[in-house]
Amino acid sequence: GRALLNAELQASTKNLTGETPQFEVLELEKFNDEQIRQVLLHQAEAATVDQVIGNPQLLDLARRPVMTDLILEALPDIEAGKPVDMSRVYLYAVRRKMERDIKAERTFTSLADKLYFLCELSWEMLLTDQMSINYKLFPDRIRRLFGSMVQEQNDLDHWHYDMMGQTMLIRNANGDYTPAHRSLLEFFVAYKFAAELGALADDFTELAQAQSCLDSSAVPVDYTWSGYFERQLDNSGNCIAIPPLKGFTKESLEKLRENFGRSPLTKAVLDLMLGMVGDNEALVKVIEETRGRSEEEVGYIGGNAATLAVKFDNTALEGRDFSDAVIRGADFTNASLRNVNFGKTNLADSVFTRSLSSVSSVAFSPDGNFFASGEPYGIVRVLEIHSGREFLLYKGHLGYVRSIVFSPDGQTVVSGGEDGTIKLWNMLTGECEQTLSGHMNWVSLTFSPDGQTLVSGGGDGTIKVWNMVTKECRQILEENDSWVRSVAFSPDGETFASGSEDGTIRLWDILTGKCRLTLQGKTKDRVRSIAFSPNGQNLVSAGFDTTLKLWNILTGECCLIFKEYTDFVWSVTFSPDGKTIASGSEDSTVKLWDVATGKCYKTLQGHTHRVRVVAFSPDGQILASGSHDATVKFWDFHKDEYTQILQGYTNWIRSVNFSPDGQILASGSEDGSVKLWNLSTAKYIQFIRGDGSCVISVAFSPNGQILATANGDGIVKLWDISAGECRQAFPKHMCWLLSLSFRDNRTLAIRSDDGTLAILDIVTGKYCETLKENTNWLSAIAFNPNTQIFARAYGENTRKLQYFTRDYGNNTIELQDAVTGKCCQILKGHTGWISSIAFSPNGKTLASGSSDSTVKIWDLITKECSKTLKGHSSWVRTVAFSPDGKVIASGSNDETIKLWNSETGECLKTLKSDRPYERMNITGVKGLTEAEISTLKALGAVEDGEM
Numbered sequence: 001g002r003a004l005l006n007a008e009l010q011a012s013t014k015n016l017t018g019e020t021p022q023f024e025v026l027e028l029e030k031f032n033d034e035q036i037r038q039v040l041l042h043q044a045e046a047a048t049v050d051q052v053i054g055n056p057q058l059l060d061l062a063r064r065p066v067m068t069d070l071i072l073e074a075l076p077d078i079e080a081g082k083p084v085d086m087s088r089v090y091l092y093a094v095r096r097k098m099e100r101d102i103k104a105e106r107t108f109t110s111l112a113d114k115l116y117f118l119c120e121l122s123w124e125m126l127l128t129d130q131m132s133i134n135y136k137l138f139p140d141r142i143r144r145l146f147g148s149m150v151q152e153q154n155d156l157d158h159w160h161y162d163m164m165g166q167t168m169l170i171r172n173a174n175g176d177y178t179p180a181h182r183s184l185l186e187f188f189v190a191y192k193f194a195a196e197l198g199a200l201a202d203d204f205t206e207l208a209q210a211q212s213c214l215d216s217s218a219v220p221v222d223y224t225w226s227g228y229f230e231r232q233l234d235n236s237g238n239c240i241a242i243p244p245l246k247g248f249t250k251e252s253l254e255k256l257r258e259n260f261g262r263s264p265l266t267k268a269v270l271d272l273m274l275g276m277v278g279d280n281e282a283l284v285k286v287i288e289e290t291r292g293r294s295e296e297e298v299g300y301i302g303g304n305a306a307t308l309a310v311k312f313d314n315t316a317l318e319g320r321d322f323s324d325a326v327i328r329g330a331d332f333t334n335a336s337l338r339n340v341n342f343g344k345t346n347l348a349d350s351v352f353t354r355s356l357s358s359v360s361s362v363a364f365s366p367d368g369n370f371f372a373s374g375e376p377y378g379i380v381r382v383l384e385i386h387s388g389r390e391f392l393l394y395k396g397h398l399g400y401v402r403s404i405v406f407s408p409d410g411q412t413v414v415s416g417g418e419d420g421t422i423k424l425w426n427m428l429t430g431e432c433e434q435t436l437s438g439h440m441n442w443v444s445l446t447f448s449p450d451g452q453t454l455v456s457g458g459g460d461g462t463i464k465v466w467n468m469v470t471k472e473c474r475q476i477l478e479e480n481d482s483w484v485r486s487v488a489f490s491p492d493g494e495t496f497a498s499g500s501e502d503g504t505i506r507l508w509d510i511l512t513g514k515c516r517l518t519l520q521g522k523t524k525d526r527v528r529s530i531a532f533s534p535n536g537q538n539l540v541s542a543g544f545d546t547t548l549k550l551w552n553i554l555t556g557e558c559c560l561i562f563k564e565y566t567d568f569v570w571s572v573t574f575s576p577d578g579k580t581i582a583s584g585s586e587d588s589t590v591k592l593w594d595v596a597t598g599k600c601y602k603t604l605q606g607h608t609h610r611v612r613v614v615a616f617s618p619d620g621q622i623l624a625s626g627s628h629d630a631t632v633k634f635w636d637f638h639k640d641e642y643t644q645i646l647q648g649y650t651n652w653i654r655s656v657n658f659s660p661d662g663q664i665l666a667s668g669s670e671d672g673s674v675k676l677w678n679l680s681t682a683k684y685i686q687f688i689r690g691d692g693s694c695v696i697s698v699a700f701s702p703n704g705q706i707l708a709t710a711n712g713d714g715i716v717k718l719w720d721i722s723a724g725e726c727r728q729a730f731p732k733h734m735c736w737l738l739s740l741s742f743r744d745n746r747t748l749a750i751r752s753d754d755g756t757l758a759i760l761d762i763v764t765g766k767y768c769e770t771l772k773e774n775t776n777w778l779s780a781i782a783f784n785p786n787t788q789i790f791a792r793a794y795g796e797n798t799r800k801l802q803y804f805t806r807d808y809g810n811n812t813i814e815l816q817d818a819v820t821g822k823c824c825q826i827l828k829g830h831t832g833w834i835s836s837i838a839f840s841p842n843g844k845t846l847a848s849g850s851s852d853s854t855v856k857i858w859d860l861i862t863k864e865c866s867k868t869l870k871g872h873s874s875w876v877r878t879v880a881f882s883p884d885g886k887v888i889a890s891g892s893n894d895e896t897i898k899l900w901n902s903e904t905g906e907c908l909k910t911l912k913s914d915r916p917y918e919r920m921n922i923t924g925v926k927g928l929t930e931a932e933i934s935t936l937k938a939l940g941a942v943e944d945g946e947m
Contacts, residue, residue, distance in 0.1 A: 030063040030064060030065075031062065031063050031064075031065060031068070032063075033053055033059075036049075036052070036053060036059070036062045036063065036068075037049055037053065039062075039068055039072075040052060040062070040071065040072070040075070043072055043075055044075045044078075044079065045079065048075065048078055048079050051078065051084065052071060052078070055084060055085070057085060057086040057271075058071065058084065058085075058086065058089060061086060061089065067181060067183070069093075069180075070089055070090065070093045071089060071093075073092065073093035073096050073097065074088075074089045074090075074092035074093045074096075076092075076096075077092035078092070082203075083203070085275045086271065086272065086275060087187075087190070087204075087272050087273075087274070087275025087276050088203070088275060090183075090184075090187040090272065091203070091204060091207065094184075094187065094207075095111070095207055098111050098114050098115075099111070110210055110211050110212040111207060111208075111210035111211075112207070112208050112209070112210050112211035112212075112228075112229075112245075113211070113212070113229070115188075115191070115207055115208055116145065116208075116229045117141075117142075117145060118188045119188040119189065119191055119192040120141075120145055120192070121133070121141060121188075122179070122184070122185040122186075122187075122188035122189050122192075123188075123189050123192055123259065124141075125179075125185055126185050126186070126189055127262075131178055131179070131182065132176040132177060132178040133176065133177050134174070134175055134176050134177070136175065145229070183268065186266070186268045186269050186272055187272055189269055190269045190272035190273040190276060191204065191276060192225065192259070193259065193260045193265075193269070193273060194273050194276040194277060195208070195225040195248040196224075196225045196226075196248070196250070196251045196255070196256060196259060196260055197250055197251075197256070197260065197282055197283060197286060197305065198224075198247075198248050198249045198250035198251075198279070198282045199276075199277045199278065199279045199280070199282040199283055200247070200248050200276055200277075200278060200279075201275075201276055201277060201278030201279075202247075202278055204276050204278075205245070205247055205248065208228070208245055208248075209244060209245045211228075211244075211245065212239075213231070213239040213240075213241050213242070214241055214242060214243070214244050215241040215242060215243055215244075216244065218242075218243035218244065219243060220243060220244040220245060220246035221243045221244075221245075221246055222245075222246050222247050222248065222249045223245055223248060223249065224248065224249055224250070224251050224255075225248055225251060226251065226255065228245060228248070250282060250285070250286065253289055253290075253293070253297070253298070253301065256286070256301050257297065257298065257299050257301060260300075260301060260304060260305075261298060261299035261300045261301030261302075261304065262299060262300065263299075263300055264300055264303065264304065264307075264329045264349075265300075265304050265307060265308070270307065270308065270311065273308055274308070274311055274312055277308065277312050280309055280312050280313055280316050283305045283306075283308055283309040283312075283316070284305075284309060284316065284317070284320060286301060286302070286305040287302050287305050287306055287309070287317075287320075287322060287325060287327060288320075288321075288322065288325070290302040290325045290326040290327070291322065291323065291324050291325045292324055293325075293326055294326070295326055295328060295346060295348070297326075298326040298328070299328070300328055300329050301326075302325055302326045302327040302328065302330070303326075303327050303328040303329035303330040303349070303350060304329070304330075306327050306330040306332070306350075307329075307330050307331040307332075310330075310331075310332060310334075310335035311331075314334055314335050314336050315336045317335065317337055317340055318336055318337065318338050318339060318340065319338070319339045319340065320340055320341070321340075321341040322340065322341060322342055322345055323341045323342065323343040323344055323345060323921075324343070324344045324345060325342075325345050325346070326345075326346045327342075327345055327346065327347055327350060328346060328347070328348050328349055328350065328927070329348070329349040329350060330347070330350040330351070331350070331351050332350060332351065332352045332353065333351060333352065333353050333645070333647035334353060334647055335353070335916070336916050337916065337917050337920045338914055338916070338917065338918045338919060338920065338940070339918070339919045339920065340917075340920045340921070341920075341921045342920060342921060342922050342925055343921050343922070343923045343924055343925070343944075344923070344924040344925070344926065345922075345925055345926065346926045346927050347925055347926065347927045347928055348926065348927025348928075349387060349389070349927065350927070350928075351387075351388050351389065352917075352932065352935065352936060352939075353647055353648065353649045353916055353917075353939065354381070354390070354646060354647065354648045354649065354935055355379075355648065355649060355650075355935050355938040355939055358375070358376060358609070358612070358627070358628035358629075358630060358650075358670075359373050359374070359375055359612060359613065359626030359627060359628070359630070359631070359632055359648075360374055360375065360376075360400050360401065360402055360612050360613065360626070361373065361374035361401060361402060361403050361404040361415075361612075361613055361626070362374070362404065362613050362614075362615050362624050362625075362626045362632060363404045363405050363406055363413075363615060364385075364406070364615055364616070364617050364618060364624070365406045365410045366406060366408055366409070366410045366618060367410055367618070368385065368617045368618045368619055368622075369384065369385055369386070370382055370383065370384060370385065370391060370406075370410075370427075371383050371384075371385050371624065371632075372404050372406065372413050373404070373626060373632055373646075374400070374401030374402065374403065374404040374415055375400070375401060376399070376400050376401075376893075377395070377399075377874075378395050378396055378397030378398055378399065378400075378401060378417060378419075379393065379394070379395050379401065380393075380394040380395070380396075380397075380401055380404060380413060380415045380423075380425060381393055381394075381931075382394075382413060382427070382931075383646065385617075385622075385634075388644055388646065389929065389932065390929060390931040390932045390935060391929065391931060392425075392427070392430045392931050393430075393931040393934055393935065394413070394415070394423075394425050394430065394432065396415075396423050396432050396435070397415065397417030397418075397419050397421060397423065398417065398418075398419040399417060399418040399419050400417065400418045401415050401416070401417050402416055402417060402418050402442050402443060402444065403415065403416035403443055403444045403445040404416070404445070405445045405446065405447055406447075407447060407451050407468075408447060408449060408450065408451040409451055410427065411426070411427050411428070412424055412425065412426065412427065412433070413425040413427060414445055414447070414454065415445075416442075416443030416444060416445045416456060417443060418441060418442045418443070418459070420437065420438070420439040420440050420441055420442075420443060420458065420459075420460075421435050421436065421437050421439070421443070422435070422436040422437075422439075422443055422445065422454075422456055422466075423435050423436075424436070424471075434471050436456075436466060436471065436473070438464055438473055438476075439456065439458035439459070439460055439462065439464070440458060440459060440460035441458060441459025441460055441483070442458060442459035442483060442485075443456050443457070443458050443459075444456065444457040444458075444484060444485060444486050444487050445487065446487045446488050446489045446496060447468075447489065448489050448493045448496075448510070449489065449491060449492070449493045450493060451468060452467070452468055452469065453465060453466065453467065453468060453493075453510065454466040454468050455487050455489065455496050456487070457484030457485070457486065457487040457498050458483075458484055459483045459484070460483075461478065461482055461483065461484065461500075462476055462477065462478055462484070463476070463477040463478075463484055463487065463498055463508070464476055464477075465477070465510070465513065475513045477508065477513055477515075482500040482501040482502035482504075483500060483501045484498050484499070484500050485499055485500060485501060485526065485527060485528050485529070486498070486499040486527065486528065486529045486530045487499075487530075488530050488531055488532050488539075489532070490532050490536045490553075491532060491534060491535070491536040492536055493510065494509070494510055494511075495507055495508065495509065495510065495516075495553070496508050496510060497530050497532070497539055497553075498530075499527030499528070499529065499530040499541055499543070500526075500527055501526045501527070502524065502526075503520055503521065503524035503525050503526060503527060503543070504518055504519065504520045504524075504527070505518070505519040505520070505527055505530060505539070505541055505551070506518050506519075507519070507553060517553070517556050518556075519539075519541075519551050519556055519558070521545065521549055521558060525543050525544040525545035526543045526544040527541050527542070527543040528542060528543045528544065528568070528569065528570055528571070529541070529542050529543070529569070529570065529571045529572045530542075530572070531572050531573045531574050531581075532553075532574070533574050533578050533595075534574060534576060534577070534578040535578055536553075537552070537553065537554070538550055538551060538552060538553065538559070538595075539551045539553050540572050540574065540581050541572070542569035542570070542571070542572040542583055543568070543569060544568050544569075546563075546565040546566060546567060546568065546569065547561050547562060547563050547565065547569070548561070548562035548569060548572055548581065548583055548593065549561055549562070550562070550581075550595070550598070560598045561598065562581070562583075562593050562598050562600070564591065564600045565583075565585055565587065565591070566587070567585055567586035567587040568585065568586040568610075569583050569584070569585050569586075570584050570585060570586065570610060570611060570612045570613065571583065571584040571611065571612060571613045571614045572584075572614070573614050573615055573616055574595075574616075575616050575620050575637070576616060576618065576619070576620040577620055578595065579594070579595055579596070580592055580593065580594065580595060580637075581593040581595055582614045582616065582623055583614065584610075584611030584612060584613060584614040584625055584626075584627075585610070585611055586610045587610075588605070588607045588608060588609055588610060588611060588627070588629075588713060589603050589604060589605055589607070589611065590603070590604040590607075590611055590614060590623070590625045590635070591603050591604070592604070592623075604623075604625070604635055604642075606633055606642060607625065607627040607629050607631065607633065608627075608629040608672070608693040608712070608713055609627050609628035609629035609693055609694065609712050609713065610627060610628050610712075611625050611626070611627045612626055612627060612628060613625070613626045614626075616637070620637060621636070621637055621638075622634050622635065622636070622637060622643070623635040623637050628694070628712070629693065629694075629712075630647070630648030630649065630650050630670070630671070631645055631646060631647055631648060632645070632646040633645050633646075634646075649671065649915070649916055649939060650669075650670045650671060650895075651669050651670065651671055651673075651895040651913055651915070652669060652670035652694075652877065652892070652893040652895060653667055653668075653669055653670075653877060653878065653891025653892055653893075653895065653896070653897055654668050654669060654670055654694050654695055654696055654697075654877050654878060654891065655667065655668040655695055655696060655697045655698045655877070655878045655891065656668075656698070656878050656879070656880045656889045656890070656891045656897060657698045657699055657700060657880050658700070658880055658881070658882045658883055658887075658889065659700050659704050660700055660702055660703070660704045660883060661704060661883070662679070662882045662883045662884060662887075663678070663679060663680070664676050664677065664678065664679065664685075665677040665679055665889055665897070665899075665911075666698045666700065666707055667698070667891055667897055667911075668694075668695025668696070668697065668698045668709060669694070669695060670694045670695075671694070672689075672693050672694060672695060672711065673687065673688060673689055673695070674687075674688040674695055674698060674707070674709055674719070675687055675688075675913065676688075676707075676721070677897070677911055679899070679909075682909050682911055684911075684913065686721075686724055688719060688724055693711040693712040693713035693715070694711065694712040695709050695710070695711055695712075696710045696711065696712055696738065696739070697709070697710040697738065697739045697740040698710075698740070699739075699740040699741050699742055699748070700742070701742050701745050702742055702744060702745050703745050704721070705720070705721055705722070705745075706718050706719065706720065706721065706727070706745075706762075707719045707721050708740045708742070708748055708762075709740075710738075710739070710740050710750065715729055715730065715731075716729070716730045716740065716748070716750060716760070717729045717730075718762060728762070728765070730760065730765065738751045738752060739751045743759070746761060746762060746763055747759055747760065747761055747762070747768065748760045748762055756770060757770070758770045811828075811830045811831065811832060811833060811834055811850070812826050812827060812828050812830075812834075813826070813827040813834060813837060813846070813848060813858070814826050814827075815827070815860070815863075825863045827846075827848075827858055827863065827865070829856055829865045829868075830848065830850040830852055830854070830856060831850075831852045832850045832851035832852035832853075832875075833850060833851040833875075834848050834849070834850050834851075835849055835850065835851065835875065835876065835877050835878070836848065836849040836876070836877060836878045836879045837849075837879070838879050838880050838881050838888075839881070840881050840885045840902065841881060841883060841884070841885045842885055843860070844859070844860055844861065845857060845858065845859065845860060845866075845881075845885070845902065846858040846860055847879045847881065847888050847890075847902075848879065849876030849877060849878060849879040849890055849891075849892075850875075850876055851875040851876075853870070853872045853873060853874055853875065853876060853892070853894075854868050854869060854870055854872070854876065855868070855869040855872075855876055855879055855888065855890045855900065856868050856869070857869070857888070857902065857905070867905040868905075869888075869890070869898075869900050869905050869907070871898055871907050871910075872890065872892040872894050872896065872898065873892075873894040874892050874893035874894040875892060875893040876890050876891070876892045877891055877892060877893060878890065878891040879891075881902070885902060886901070886902055886903070887899050887900065887901065887902060887908065888900045888902050895912060895913070895915075896910050896911065896912045897910070897911040897912070898910050898911075899911070914940065915939045915940035916939055916940065917936055917939040917940040917941045918939075918940035919940065919941075919942060920936070920940060920941040920942070921941075921942060921943070921944075922936055922937075922941045922942070922943060923943045923944040
């Protein structure tokens with residue numbers, strides 16, 4: 001009983017005052033899939049129920065018990081095969097409710113008049129945040145909306161009776177009318193806005209066409225929303241018949257300013273409008289009409305129309321001229337704005353896609369007003385929480401920014417990079433005030449509560465204690481030969497903790513620099529993240545053993561183990577009140593744990609790649625999660641939904657492969673897309689939009705008809721190349737997929753990072769064979785087509801400590817006899833992680849790609865590097881030989897694919913996709929910060945003189 005809670009019912013009573021209510025508010029727990037199925041099967045066929053459950057929007061609607069009624073009302077239309085989306089479910093349900101009123105003889109008015117009344121009343125209620133209206137106020141509303149039709153009191157009584165009879169308005173004992181659910185108000189407001197814009201789809205327009213007093217002999221005509229309901233009377237007081245409604249045309253800019261342009265669209269209204277839009281060109285014309293106008297004249301008209309247009313079709317604005325327009329508060333994330341002219345355009349408060357890629361570190365400022373993220377390419381990004389706009393953009397590190405913290409006074413952002421440096425950034429000037437050096441690799445950071453001390457843990461196994469007044473290292477603590485992955489200060493500032501790759505957590509005395517306690521679990525798996533509880537009595541740790549552990553720092557005992565994950569846990573943090581622990585995992589989820597019981601009480605889903613970092617805002621109301629899917633999500637801590645998302649863009653090339661005839665090259669990208677390139681024209685001929693999870697590997701079937709893709713989310717898909725459609729998706733692998741290759745047209749080999757090689761029958765969907773081996777940080781593998789030799793590439797498999805310096809990986813390729821298992825040869829030459837290797841078709845040559853930005857060609861007879869191919873400006877992620885062996889393709893984090901002559905080493909062609917804002921003109925743009933302009937240029941935008 002009491003465990004069944006529903007925030008929607010609880011929220012409806014939060015503003016009640018006066019006497020203690022004589023009732024309890026019970027929150028109804030959301031339905032699970034099986035409960036939804038049971039409810040719907042009472043009135044629908046199994047196929048219809050499957051259709052509802054298979055639609056994410058409808059499924060979310062059906063999970064809320066108070067909204068299930070909408071689904072049930074709409075079932076006849078769904079079963080009749082009508083289009084199904086969230087907006088249309090509301091449409092079908094609303095129409096049936098209103099038609100039922102007419103059949104019950106509650107009314108003499110038309111469906112159109114009912115619709116108009118509810119739309120205008122809903123807008124008033126949402127605008128004033130008033131969720132109820134007393135019946136005594138109805139006459140005034142009715143006269144205002146239908147003045148000419150209600151001259152006499154008895155007319156008013158009939159209209160009053162009609163409107164009170166609405167099944168969508170619920171009356172209480174005091175005569176107050178409230179909507180059955182807030183979302184009904186949002187539906188009617190969305191309908192009103194879409195009609196006022198002249199963009200309403202035909203099936204939605206049909207509801208308004210059910211009007212009374214029409215001249216059926218007249219040709220249907222277009223009306224504005226307001227004009228359609230302004231009825232005129234003849235001399236006898238009778239309604240003058242009008243031609244039927246054909247469709248709605250746009251209201252004047254002045255009228256739009258009062259309603260649609262008053263403020264930014266809420267997410268709920270926007271989502272409902274997306275299903276109602278039938279004419280996206282009407283939205284473009286609205287934006288164009290703002291050109292030459294002032295911000296006061298336009299408000300949010302242009303911004304709201306632009307948001308709606310690109311959410312409906314992300315390419316809708318490509319090539320348009322919006323120079324000198326007012327497009328305030330638009331959401332352009334995920335929009336393609338190639339060749340758009342924004343010259344002198346007012347883009348104040350607009351949000352764009354950012355150039356962020358995988359997010360490895362995040363932090364809130366002490367006052368909660370700013371948020372910082374650390375990213376690849378040495379980028380530190382600072383954003384305003386309220387607006388989501390970029391405030392500052394720093395770039396100084398080489399490689400990833402692995403750790404980021406604000407000083408306790410909020411005036412400095414400190415970043416730690418995998419280049420071993422620590423940089424201090426001034427929040428006011430945006431300048432790097434100082435660089436602290438001394439580490440050899442990855443750096444993790446934590447500030448003392450008083451801001452006087454900074455502690456850094458490094459990949460070199462050392463911990464450094466820095467005096468933040470003098471900016472000098474006052475102490476070096478040698479932990480062991482394991483990377484220090486995480487450091488954290490206790491709230492009292494007397495102790496700090498370090499977590500390492502060897503599975504230990506050490507507690508250090510800040511004054512003496514001595515380790516006073518070592519915590520270690522039974523498994524000795526790597527510790528990736530640690531955090532102190534706000535009261536300083538406990539510490540939570542997480543790592544590669546798939547659990548969270550809660551430690552008593554006085555006794556050193558593990559007092560609680562949190563078990564529910566089946567994959568690595570990358571990050572943990574306490575809520576400010578100490579009652580909740582949040583964790584981010586390899587499985588792309590964020591989990592919330594009850595500290596008292598160790599139970600997971602909520603799982604937040606929405607990321608499509610590993611969640612590397614989580615952090616609470618200082619007030620505990622927001623939880624931020626950063627992921628390798630190039631997003632940061634801000635979650636409402638009390639709900640299971642995110643309130644804001646920072647959407648990044650990256651087109652790193654993760655995989656390439658030639659078609660069997662050598663005419664086409666397939667490439668898989670970090671953003672989840674797959675492109676098929678015509679190698680004669682150097683243009684891509686097919687684009688497959690993915691689900692956002694990076695494409696790790698692509699492989700053609702021998703007949704060239706099927707393309708297999710392996711995604712970062714562990715899912716393998718088979719695509720019909722001619723149709724560009726997914727033919728089959730296989731169940732998610734729990735381990736990171738590394739590569740795919742076809743043995744024949746029926747069997748596919750799938751290699752995972754746990755050392756598993758699985759052979760899949762793509763016809764039956766069953767695994768024929770599974771092999772297992774110990775990979776020891778194996779980063780790539782390739783089989784020689786003509787011999788029993790195969791090659792393995794290693795990254796970080798050896799670490800030897802000598803005089804406080806390290807060999808972080810031998811970056812070698814090992815040639816091994818597949819029969820005996822003996823090592824034939826070790827190839828050395830790369831200075832960075834080797835991420836991909838490939839044999840030539842004749843087996844005499846090997847190509848390798850590395851994080852040192854080069855491709856090397858190895859002669860397997862002499863065992864020497866015959867050529868080093870230079871041209872990429874970042875990590876070479878993938879290499880492949882053409883079927884004839886004459887061309888090598890390489891894909892890189894610099895977002896290019898290069899085709900090389902394997903004999904001469906000459907770069908033949910460079911393939912590159914247009915960035916989302918390629919050639920977008922922002923000359924003289926207004927309302928953007930320098931950081932935002934810099935980001936737009938990184939994504940292809942230009943100013944005059946740069947085109």
